[in-house]
Amino acid sequence: MTSKSLFFKLLKEDFKVRIWTLAVSILIFFFSHIVGTAMMLSMYKYNRAFSEPTDLLSYKVEFVQTFYSYIGIKNPLFAFIFVVLAVIVAMSGFSYLYSKKKVDMYHSLPVRREVLFFVKILNGILIVILPYIVCSFIASLLVLVNMGDAGIIVTTFFSVAEWILLFIFNYTIVIFAIMLTGNMLIGILACGFLNFYAPAFSQLISGYESTFFDTYYEVGLIAEKVLLKLSGIMVIFGVFDGRLREKMLIAVVGSIVLLVINLLLYRKRASESAGKSISFNIIKLPIKFMIVIFMSMLMYLFGYEMMSNSIAWGVFGAVSAGIITHCIMEIIYNQDFKKIFAKKLQMLICIVMSLFVAAVFQFDIFGYDRYIPKVSDISSAAVVSDFLESNASQYFNEMGFHNETRYDSITNIEYASDNDIESMLMREMNIKDKEAVVALAKLGVANLSSEWRADSISERVLISYKLKSGKKVQRVYNIDFDAAIKELSSIYDDEGYKTGMYPILSEDSKNIVSVDFNGIKDNDKHLTSENGDLAKLTEVYKKELMSLKYDTKVKSYPFASIRFNDADAQKILDAAYKDRGNYSDYSPDSKYADLMDDVGYYPVYPEFKETVAMLKAMGVDVKEKMSVEDIDRIEVSEFNPEQIETYYDSYNETGTKVFTDAKDIEEILDKVVVCDSPYKEDLNEDVNFNVLIYLKSDVSDAYGGGLQYHFKRGDIPENVK
Numbered sequence: 001m002t003s004k005s006l007f008f009k010l011l012k013e014d015f016k017v018r019i020w021t022l023a024v025s026i027l028i029f030f031f032s033h034i035v036g037t038a039m040m041l042s043m044y045k046y047n048r049a050f051s052e053p054t055d056l057l058s059y060k061v062e063f064v065q066t067f068y069s070y071i072g073i074k075n076p077l078f079a080f081i082f083v084v085l086a087v088i089v090a091m092s093g094f095s096y097l098y099s100k101k102k103v104d105m106y107h108s109l110p111v112r113r114e115v116l117f118f119v120k121i122l123n124g125i126l127i128v129i130l131p132y133i134v135c136s137f138i139a140s141l142l143v144l145v146n147m148g149d150a151g152i153i154v155t156t157f158f159s160v161a162e163w164i165l166l167f168i169f170n171y172t173i174v175i176f177a178i179m180l181t182g183n184m185l186i187g188i189l190a191c192g193f194l195n196f197y198a199p200a201f202s203q204l205i206s207g208y209e210s211t212f213f214d215t216y217y218e219v220g221l222i223a224e225k226v227l228l229k230l231s232g233i234m235v236i237f238g239v240f241d242g243r244l245r246e247k248m249l250i251a252v253v254g255s256i257v258l259l260v261i262n263l264l265l266y267r268k269r270a271s272e273s274a275g276k277s278i279s280f281n282i283i284k285l286p287i288k289f290m291i292v293i294f295m296s297m298l299m300y301l302f303g304y305e306m307m308s309n310s311i312a313w314g315v316f317g318a319v320s321a322g323i324i325t326h327c328i329m330e331i332i333y334n335q336d337f338k339k340i341f342a343k344k345l346q347m348l349i350c351i352v353m354s355l356f357v358a359a360v361f362q363f364d365i366f367g368y369d370r371y372i373p374k375v376s377d378i379s380s381a382a383v384v385s386d387f388l389e390s391n392a393s394q395y396f397n398e399m400g401f402h403n404e405t406r407y408d409s410i411t412n413i414e415y416a417s418d419n420d421i422e423s424m425l426m427r428e429m430n431i432k433d434k435e436a437v438v439a440l441a442k443l444g445v446a447n448l449s450s451e452w453r454a455d456s457i458s459e460r461v462l463i464s465y466k467l468k469s470g471k472k473v474q475r476v477y478n479i480d481f482d483a484a485i486k487e488l489s490s491i492y493d494d495e496g497y498k499t500g501m502y503p504i505l506s507e508d509s510k511n512i513v514s515v516d517f518n519g520i521k522d523n524d525k526h527l528t529s530e531n532g533d534l535a536k537l538t539e540v541y542k543k544e545l546m547s548l549k550y551d552t553k554v555k556s557y558p559f560a561s562i563r564f565n566d567a568d569a570q571k572i573l574d575a576a577y578k579d580r581g582n583y584s585d586y587s588p589d590s591k592y593a594d595l596m597d598d599v600g601y602y603p604v605y606p607e608f609k610e611t612v613a614m615l616k617a618m619g620v621d622v623k624e625k626m627s628v629e630d631i632d633r634i635e636v637s638e639f640n641p642e643q644i645e646t647y648y649d650s651y652n653e654t655g656t657k658v659f660t661d662a663k664d665i666e667e668i669l670d671k672v673v674v675c676d677s678p679y680k681e682d683l684n685e686d687v688n689f690n691v692l693i694y695l696k697s698d699v700s701d702a703y704g705g706g707l708q709y710h711f712k713r714g715d716i717p718e719n720v721k
Contacts, residue, residue, distance in 0.1 A: 010111065010119045014093070015127075021092050022127050028081055029135035033071075037139040040067065041146055064149050071136065071159045073166065073244070079236045082128070082167040086232075087191065089124035090174035091184065098183050100274040107271060117266045121259070124171060129164050136160050162248060169251040170232040172258035179265040180283060182276035186332065193287075195233040201294060202227040207301055208361040214448055215369045217462060217474035277332050288329045289350055296322040296354030304362075311362075318358065322351035369448060371473070372441045379468045381437040382429035382500065384422050385461040387481060388492050388550075391679050395503050396421045397599045399572040411576040413596055426464040426474070429500025436490035437463060443484050444477025457481040457684075481684070485554070492550035504564055504602060505546060509538035511566045514573075516593045517620050518601065518677040519560035524593035525620040532618040537611070538564055544608045554684045555712060558603030559624045561677035562611075563593075569600065597678040604679075625669050632699045634659045634668050635692040636720050657720065664719050671717045672709050685710040689720065 015022075044063045069075065096102035106116060140156040143149070177190035209216045228240040229250055238247070265280075273279040278287075296318040303317030304310060326347040327340045334342065360366065384392070396416035416424075431437055441463050452458075458480050465473045481488075491497055499505050512534045515527040527534065541562065565573060576595045577588075604611060606624050615622050637656045659665055672691050675681055690708040694701075711717070 006111070007115060007119065010115065011123060014119050014123050018089075018092050018123060018127065021089050022131070024088065025085060025128050026131045028085070029131045032077065032081060033132075033135035033139040034142070036070070037067070037142050040070070041142060044146075060147055064143070064147055064152065067143050067152070068155055071139070071156060073159065073162045073247075074238060076237060078163060079166075079238075082163060083170055083233060083236060085128050086167060086170040086174050087188075089127050090171055090178060091187070093120040093124045094175060094178045095184060097178060097269070098187070098274055100271070103271045103274045113267050114263065117263055121175070125168060128167060128171075132163070133160055162244070165248055165251040165255070166236045168255045169258075170236055172255050172262060173232040175262050176258050176265075179262055179269060180279055182273045182279050186277045193291075195231045197290065197294070198227040198230040199234050199239070204294065204298055204301070208297070208358070209368070211301065211305065212361040213364065213368045215444070215475040215477055217476045277335055284333055285346070288326070288333070288346070289353075291329060292322055292325045292347070292350040293354045293357070295325040296351055297358060300354065300358045314358065315355065318354050319351055322354060323347065326350060370445055371475070372438060372445065373465050373467055373473065375434050375438050377467050377469070378434050378437075378465050380430040380466045381434050382426045382464040383431060383437060383440065383461065383491050383497065384425050384464075385459055385479075387459050387461065387479075387484070387488055387683070388497070389501050390681055390683070391601070391603075392421050392425065392501065394599065394601050394679065395501070396424060399569055399596050399599050401572065401575070410579065411572050411596070413598055415598070422462060425500060426462075429497060431491055431494045431496045431500075433490050433494045436487050436494070437465075440479065440484060440487040440491065441475065441477065443487065444475070444479050447477065447479055447483075450480075485550075489550040492553070495546070498546055502545060502602065504538070505542055507538070507564065507566075509535040509542070512538045512564045513567050514565045514570050514592075516563040516565065516601075517560060517604075517615060517622075518562070518593040518597065520623050520626055520674060520676045522590055523560070523621060523623045524590045525615075526589045526592035527618055527620070532614070537614050537618070540610045540614055541602070541608070544611055545602065548605065548607070552605060552607050553681075555715070556605050556607060557673045557675060557683075557712070558605050558677070558679050558681060559674065560604040560622070561601040561679035562604050563600040563602070565600070572596070601678040603681065626674060626693070628662050628665050628669065630695055630697070631665050631669075632660070632694045632696045634665055634694070635702075636668070637690045639688050639690065659719070667717045667719055671711050671715055673712060674709055676704065682710070684713050686713040686716065689716060
């Protein structure tokens with residue numbers, strides 16, 4: 001009982017001393033939560049007064065969603081508030097450690113250090129979270145009274161819990177900085193070091209790899225994933241891409257670990273460390289090495305890139321930064337300008353180490369670019385390249401509805417970034433023919449030392465391996481198309497590649513409720529179950545897509561596109577169709593086929609005989625090429641580079657040929673590649689021949705808005721040559 005009463009008495013007395021921090025906390029949360037919510041409600045009521053009765057429900061839903069976003073952990077305003085409060089309450093609670101007199105006074109009390117430590121810790125947490133909890137629920141009650149949505153209370157509860165965990169994590173980091181330092185200024189600098197060194201080092205490594213490694217894709221698991229999560233500020237601001245559960249786990253585990261470490265440091269901390277720069281001499285050397293080497297490496301990279309890849313300027317930057325940073329560190333450590341050049345040997349070692357690390361990257365001493373795993377070590381592999389599939393975005397963009405009412409349309413497309421697409425493909429794809437993947441990688445490595453040729457067709461190729469050891473490796477190569485056709489064919493024809501690339505192959509055909517055919521010009525059709533057996537059509541298409549050979553892709557081209565819609569997709573298309581129907585004169589078939597045409601379209605090749613036959617049987621007027629009767633003329637221009645063996649120095653137009661005869665036009669139409677639908681592909685095209693098609697309906701403007709078409713390489717019509 002005595003110990004409990006003593007603890008609460010100490011808690012009360014400490015609270016009196018720190019009452020000003022409570023006032024700051026109350027004011028911050030009063031204005032940010034209660035006043036902020038009241039202002040949003042006032043604006044909502046103002047807008048409601050000028051709204052149609054039919055819009056009131058949507059406005060209410062939108063306001064509730066806005067409130068959720070405001071109090072949620074993605075709001076940077078509250079991230080900033082909690083970081084600032086973490087510094088304030090930590091410094092106010094443990095600032096006595098920076099004064100010798102106060103340290104002697106506190107440690108002379110007949111109280112165990114552990115008790116005093118937890119009094120300070122608990123008070124700091126309560127000073128922040130109690131006003132926050134009260135103000136949060138008052139704000140949610142204001143919304144509840146006006147909106148009548150009881151779910152607000154539950155959402156507020158979870159948001160409060162999440163913010164508290166993130167605050168405590170940052171709070172323990174600040175206390176850790178205090179335990180390591182002996183005065184407030186150095187303590188604040190230590191907070192910056194603990195929060196920003198790991199992310200900055202991650203970016204530095206990324207900069208070195210992207211600058212000096214030709215096959216660089218991403219910096220790697222430790223530097224790109226782990227280091228960012230060691231920073232409380234990075235976690236609370238959500239800088240890294242991670243799930244909520246992961247962030248909360250980091251906050252909980254990090255807080256517990258740091259709490260234990262802080263307690264141990266508090267017990268070991270000598271009273272004489274007050275007023276010194278660093279509390280524990282043992283950490284001085286590693287911290288100095290970390291900072292000096294980092295600054296030297298940073299300035300090497302800066303000097304190298306700023307001065308046109310000059311090694312000399314890079315070395316100058318590294319040496320200068322190493323000397324200056326080491327001098328500053330010695331002044332801070334010794335709190336004496338006379339010690340500016342102390343410990344010169346350590347300075348020299350830091351500079352030499354930084355130059356060695358820079359050399360490791362610049363000269364690829366450990367063979368990063370040359371690395372290719374053994375086939376026997378590979379668990380799974382993925383290859384991403386426009387050589388194989390240039391329309392991957394079609395399968396990863398998503399249809400959806402807007403959650404807010406300020407948009408003209410209620411539907412939208414969520415576009416996937418290139419990085420997201422590549423990440424998903426690397427995760428889902430598992431190519432069985434790993435020998436072909438390794439062979440392709442060897443071509444990429446060999447191409448690193450090859451000279452560029454103007455007549456070559458090269459493309460970026462991303463290769464990802466998951467090794468049996470669990471390690472993931474990615475490399476990016478620039479590979480010549482002609483040299484890699486054999487390997488590309490083996491990879492594209494692989495079942496693992498296609499099932500990873502094309503989601504339709506894993507889709508249950510019974511889920512398809514409609515099909516959109518998008519062909520040349522207005523050759524479009526929206527098919528439903530009334531037109532025929534959609535499940536059978538889907539199965540036939542899946543079989544032919546799986547059987548499609550790379551050789552066919554190289555020599556042929558998709559003349560049309562096809563999309564398979566499940567119930568959810570059809571619901572979104574119906575909503576978009578309704579919006580568009582108010583102002584469009586398109587036919588229903590064209591409207592559906594053109595709606596959201598950045599999502600879900602697959603190729604239709606002339607070689608897909610069964611698919612084409614079924615489409616025709618279901619009422620689709622399939623046209624595999626443009627009609628000669630519709631064309632007024634075709635103009636073909638040939639461009640040849642004057643110095644094809646070295647580089648495209650300039651272009652020499654050999655003249656434009658105009659074809660008006662029906663036989664000539666027919667011969668050209670048999671060869672020209674016209675991808676006039678959402679799925680577009682330019683694989684193996686001869687870009688030295690440009691074709692413009694003029695229709696009789698518009699003889700002045702070329703078809704497709706002046707779009708130039710091409711022939712396949714090696715398949716130029718005789719009348720064009």
